[in-house]
Amino acid sequence: MDWIRSLFPGGRPEYTSLPEDELSAGQRRVFREHEHKRKLRLLIVAMFVTILAILGLLFIQATDGSNGRPRRLRKCDTPDLGFQCDANISHSWGQYSPYFAVPSEIDPAIPQDCELTFAQVLSRHGARDPTLGKSVQYIYLVNRIQENAERYGSGFEFLKTYKFGLGADQLTLFGERQMVNSGLQFYNRYQSLASKSVPFVRASDQNRVVVSAKNWTQGYNTALKKDESSNLPHKPLPILEISEAKGLNNTLSHGLCDAFEKGGKYSEVGDSAQATYLATFAPPINARINANLPGVNLTNEDLISLMDLCPFNTVASPTGVLSPFCDLFTEEEWKLYDYYESLGKYYGYGPGNPLGPTQGVGWVNELIARLTRRPVEDHTTTNSTLDESPETFPLDRELYADFSHDNDMMGILGALGVYNGVKPLNNNTRQEPEDAGGFSAAWTVAFAARIYVEKMVCRGTKGNGEELVRILVNGRVVKPHNCEADDFGRCNLDQFVEGLEFARKGGKWGECWA
Numbered sequence: 001m002d003w004i005r006s007l008f009p010g011g012r013p014e015y016t017s018l019p020e021d022e023l024s025a026g027q028r029r030v031f032r033e034h035e036h037k038r039k040l041r042l043l044i045v046a047m048f049v050t051i052l053a054i055l056g057l058l059f060i061q062a063t064d065g066s067n068g069r070p071r072r073l074r075k076c077d078t079p080d081l082g083f084q085c086d087a088n089i090s091h092s093w094g095q096y097s098p099y100f101a102v103p104s105e106i107d108p109a110i111p112q113d114c115e116l117t118f119a120q121v122l123s124r125h126g127a128r129d130p131t132l133g134k135s136v137q138y139i140y141l142v143n144r145i146q147e148n149a150e151r152y153g154s155g156f157e158f159l160k161t162y163k164f165g166l167g168a169d170q171l172t173l174f175g176e177r178q179m180v181n182s183g184l185q186f187y188n189r190y191q192s193l194a195s196k197s198v199p200f201v202r203a204s205d206q207n208r209v210v211v212s213a214k215n216w217t218q219g220y221n222t223a224l225k226k227d228e229s230s231n232l233p234h235k236p237l238p239i240l241e242i243s244e245a246k247g248l249n250n251t252l253s254h255g256l257c258d259a260f261e262k263g264g265k266y267s268e269v270g271d272s273a274q275a276t277y278l279a280t281f282a283p284p285i286n287a288r289i290n291a292n293l294p295g296v297n298l299t300n301e302d303l304i305s306l307m308d309l310c311p312f313n314t315v316a317s318p319t320g321v322l323s324p325f326c327d328l329f330t331e332e333e334w335k336l337y338d339y340y341e342s343l344g345k346y347y348g349y350g351p352g353n354p355l356g357p358t359q360g361v362g363w364v365n366e367l368i369a370r371l372t373r374r375p376v377e378d379h380t381t382t383n384s385t386l387d388e389s390p391e392t393f394p395l396d397r398e399l400y401a402d403f404s405h406d407n408d409m410m411g412i413l414g415a416l417g418v419y420n421g422v423k424p425l426n427n428n429t430r431q432e433p434e435d436a437g438g439f440s441a442a443w444t445v446a447f448a449a450r451i452y453v454e455k456m457v458c459r460g461t462k463g464n465g466e467e468l469v470r471i472l473v474n475g476r477v478v479k480p481h482n483c484e485a486d487d488f489g490r491c492n493l494d495q496f497v498e499g500l501e502f503a504r505k506g507g508k509w510g511e512c513w514a
């Protein structure tokens with residue numbers, strides 16, 4: 001202990017611990033208890049400081065990029081459940097909702113005693129900025145409000161200084177992350193196949209779709225790398241891009257069918273269903289908004305634009321922080337908006353449009369080829385040059401991933417007939433998605449929406465070795481209507497293909513030039 005004394009020439013300071021051998025047994029015990037308590041106190045203080053520091057960091061992070069509004073300290077988007085924050089609003093934004101796992105009456109898990117033999121995903125791109133045309137509309141609307149509002153009601157004050165800062169057409173960072181999550185989810189669900197087979201990936205060639213496909217493959221490969229049971233090499237997956245240029249055949253992008261594309265009769269169906277419904281639900285909401293923004297006089301169409309700014313500003317934030325536009329409307333009003341968007345998709349591109357399902361025929365015929373490993377038979381939108389080559393249309397894969405748009409997925413769901421057998425959507429009164437065969441734009445074609453078609457072979461239970469097919473739309477098992485599905489929502493492969501007669505016969509392709 002001499003070295004301690006040498007450090008303190010004036011004598012040993014009181015607070016230096018006494019060497020134990022200079023103390024009595026009793027003193028030693030008291031000293032140890034004292035030391036023990038002191039260490040405990042230090043430990044508690046240290047823990048407290050650490051917790052404060054972590055909270056502080058989280059808070060700084062939380063307020064970052066969200067105009068000072070603290071972000072909720074929770075993870076909003078996960079691979080399996082999708083976007084779950086503010087679900088009472090964010091699940092009612094039609095096709096502008098971020099993907100969320102849709103409730104399923106049939107258990108979506110792979111049934112016991114079944115072995116997967118095939119999986120195909122058809123995915124919408126992730127969340128994006130508004131299309132260019134819409135962005136321009138929103139800028140005009142914001143300018144009109146700011147130039148004419150005589151005052152701003154409570155909750156509307158932020159509009160006075162709001163600056164439109166969204167881009168146009170491109171995937172947002174939030175949207176990229178959705179796609180990474182989607183790739184993770186697909187790998188994990190189909191791990192038994194994914195650990196030994198390589199998926200064949202195609203994307204319609206618009207930038208946001210191609211980047212979505214890339215981000216999906218990133219998530220997929222991240223899961224593959226973590227899978228120790230797999231010996232597959234970790235290589236970037238090639239993506240076959242199919243041109244959206246006018247006049248070209250592309251099963252992931254409509255555009256060939258003249259009558260459908262040229263406006264008039266067919267495009268009016270969706271517009272008029274929406275207009276009918278808009279006139280019923282918008283006026284009371286608009287009266288409230290206009291009372292809060294005297295001098296502006298928003299029209300019913302302006303109201304939709306104002307509401308659009310909620311989802312678009314939300315998905316422009318990397319983590320989906322709710323935009324102040326969202327707080328301008330109630331939960332009930334968001335449901336009405338959701339239904340308005342559902343009508344647009346259903347009558348514009350889906351089962352409610354006389355030529356909607358015909359747009360999906362080409363892809364469904366490709367699906368049949370993949371399910372049965374037989375060459376594609378189609379005379380609608382497939383490109384025979386692509387589909388006759390094993391390089392660009394292999395038939396021997398177990399996993400396939402295709403990336404497209406909401407409107408094209410609506411046509412494909414129409415051609416698959418999954419919303420057949422229910423009454424057409426009512427354009428005067430909102431229907432719950434459960435009452436529309438599980439259809440709503442948010443339940444079906446949200447940002448990063450995904451349709452899974454899976455094949456399985458089951459022993460002991462149904463099938464006895466026959467292949468069974470089923471379809472999941474965003475995690476919801478949808479029973480096909482044109483074959484006899486079992487309790488798990490599955491049909492025998494043969495019956496499933498037989499049931500797709502509409503597609504096999506080319507839909508109403510002939511009417512495209514009528």
Ligand SMILES: *[C@@H]1O[C@H](CO)[C@@H](O)[C@H](O)[C@H]1NC(C)=O
Pocket residue numbers: 176177180211214215218
């Ligand atoms: C998505 O893909 C693009 C293009 O490859 C890449 O630049 C971007 O970093 C990816 N995003 C994420 C979140 O990984």
Ligand SMILES: *[C@@H]1O[C@H](CO)[C@@H](O)[C@H](O)[C@H]1NC(C)=O
Pocket residue numbers: 247248249250383384385386
């Ligand atoms: C079909 O695909 C080939 C190969 O990509 C392409 O060169 C051709 O232009 C396409 N034809 C049509 C009609 O889309």
Ligand SMILES: *[C@@H]1O[C@H](CO)[C@@H](O)[C@H](O)[C@H]1NC(C)=O
Pocket residue numbers: 268269270272273276347427428
């Ligand atoms: C509802 O929409 C359909 C399709 O546009 C249309 O045929 C029908 O007339 C509409 N009903 C009303 C009441 O507007």
Ligand SMILES: *[C@@H]1O[C@H](CO)[C@@H](O)[C@H](O)[C@H]1NC(C)=O
Pocket residue numbers: 297299
């Ligand atoms: C608001 O606009 C409508 C037409 O969209 C018009 O009929 C109405 O008179 C206007 N109200 C006011 C207060 O300017």
Ligand SMILES: *[C@@H]1O[C@H](CO)[C@@H](O)[C@H](O)[C@H]1NC(C)=O
Pocket residue numbers: 086088089329330331
């Ligand atoms: C959504 O639910 C949350 C929590 O249940 C509630 O605080 C919030 O007010 C609801 N939002 C709307 C617009 O009703």
Ligand SMILES: *[C@@H]1O[C@H](CO)[C@@H](O)[C@H](O)[C@H]1NC(C)=O
Pocket residue numbers: 249256379380381382383384385
């Ligand atoms: C493209 O589609 C058209 C019309 O459906 C068809 O006649 C033509 O043969 C297709 N072209 C190719 C290359 O498959």
